[in-house]
Amino acid sequence: MSEEKKSLNFIEQIIEEDLANGLPKEKLRFRFPPEPNGYLHIGHAASICLNFGLGLKYNAPVNLRFDDTNPAKEEQEYVDAIKHDIEWLGFKWDKELYSSNYFQQLYDWTLALIKEGKAYVDNQSSEEMAIQKGTPTEVGTDSPNRNRSIEENLSLFLKMKNGEFEEGSHVLRAKIDMKHVNMHMRDPIMYRILKKEHHRTGTDWCIYPMYDWTHGESDYIEQVSHSICTLEFKSHRDLYDWYVEQVYDNSKLRPKQREFARRNLSYTVMSKRKLLQLVEEGVVSGWDDPRMPTISGLRRRGYTPMSIRNFSDISGISKRENVTDVALLEHCIKDDLNKTTPRVMAVLNPVKVVITNYPEGKEEFLDANYNDYEEGFGSRLVPFSREIYIEKEDFREEANKKFFRLKLGKEVRLKNAYIIKAESCKKDENGEVTEIHCTYDEDSKSGSGTEASKRKVKGTLHWVSISHAIKAEVRVYDRLFTDEAPDGHKDVDFKEFINPKSLQIINAFAEPSLKTAKVLDRVQFQRLGYFCVDKDSTSNKLVFNRTVPLRDSWAKQNK
């Protein structure tokens, strides 16, 4: 067996290079660092799969670190949801950590920095500081407070810490270079006063470290070898390195930040802010609405962990802006579900069929495989009787040869049952077909082995016996947006592109074997698509979500 050599992505190449340059393999360590201020989405999944995938590949630990330095936005609810999502995806973190674990260490390091004259307290307004900061094309100017004495800085910072100042009145800044070409290096803020209760440290602190001062140091404390983040942090890298340099002890490993492009998906938005807007304005029912690109939404929609991991692997990573076609995600879930789900029957848009030569009152239980092509799925008995439902679209009074379904005078096979022939139909005053009268070939029963059962007829339809069918609500989803890149238009708000028909609620009829289906159970409704049981289901009413329809080359042909 020859192993195909899989090419490395650019992050793996960097790692291989570091390894080749003497970094011991045991020192490899990664982390996934979400801020607990919202729910994870498919873009985060790319980062999760990248980091945890690296952990698996190099047999290295991966920490889950909550970047919780802003108590104004963060909540325990999000911590719990994030952990659940990662576990559901099937990844195991080495340690569960919090940036807030390091508040004391960060504080101690800060004191040392002040003593070295590398940080100072500024009590100007944020407006004043913004002006002094300059612009990307103009250098900044020094704060009048930049040259306070070390003693004064120490005492001021202590007062900040002790709550003696109002929120917003003072900040601590790193003294770097107001003329630096990189704006992040122009005396960035290290600490601000926030008199808010933190979900973990309570009221222990009223000063909180900023992201930049926290992130690299946290990586350093945890001895993360490769700190992988998204492209927009590229320009933070100078600062990341500067901060780490301040505390670096050369017996230790120096973490390395590298950036990759976030994954975007067509026909949806990915920013937490916009997703939150959809939730708050009631466009969707919540973070886990099956139309949302969140992990929880995809889970509820019926996506499997495997399909999402596979999608991330297939998509790969790079440094260029991208919009991945949602068709690829859909391909991944269909591919997985095709191999794993039982086939059952349900009719979404019913029309009544009466089999006139089938005895009234008679019922039969027909053996039907859950999967005709794969072993191990087993079978169940499906009730058959004189009156059944089929899909309205599966009948036409007249049609050309390309229509393989039921038409007057022609035959079709009822899946797992008999061959029937349409004889006549009844219509209402609008000309809409309300009832189809058929006859059946008694000898054509599926699997009976008779000559008649082996007859080839072009069409096979799914159906349910009316008297035995159970009612079910089926939620059929379409894309949430009508535009490929809803937030990619400069002059149009993304909400202008909301698809008004993204949710269609249908009262369907399903075969009775589904009665015992449990929340999150996944099935294929034969000829229709993959569906899963929604959490809104009750003991007397099942609710199904359509995860994804089957490929429908007939519908395509008819467009």
Add this chain to the structure above:
RNA sequence: UGACCCAUGGUGUAAUGGUAGCACUCCGGUUUUUGGUAUCGUCAGUCAAGGUUCGAAUCCUUGUGGGUCAACCA
């Protein structure tokens, strides 16, 4: 009027100076008791112009296009 990053079929990626490959999408054939699946196939690409080289998607220069950077957010 700056710095940095990026540019390969419609989409996402690979090729790391030596045959531009893979997947999705689209389209077509075969099989089929799912117009599904499977399977076979078609179409389709190196942003541009120069340069280095026996040889450039790859290295250099310039240009073009896109992105990022001025929150007491992360």
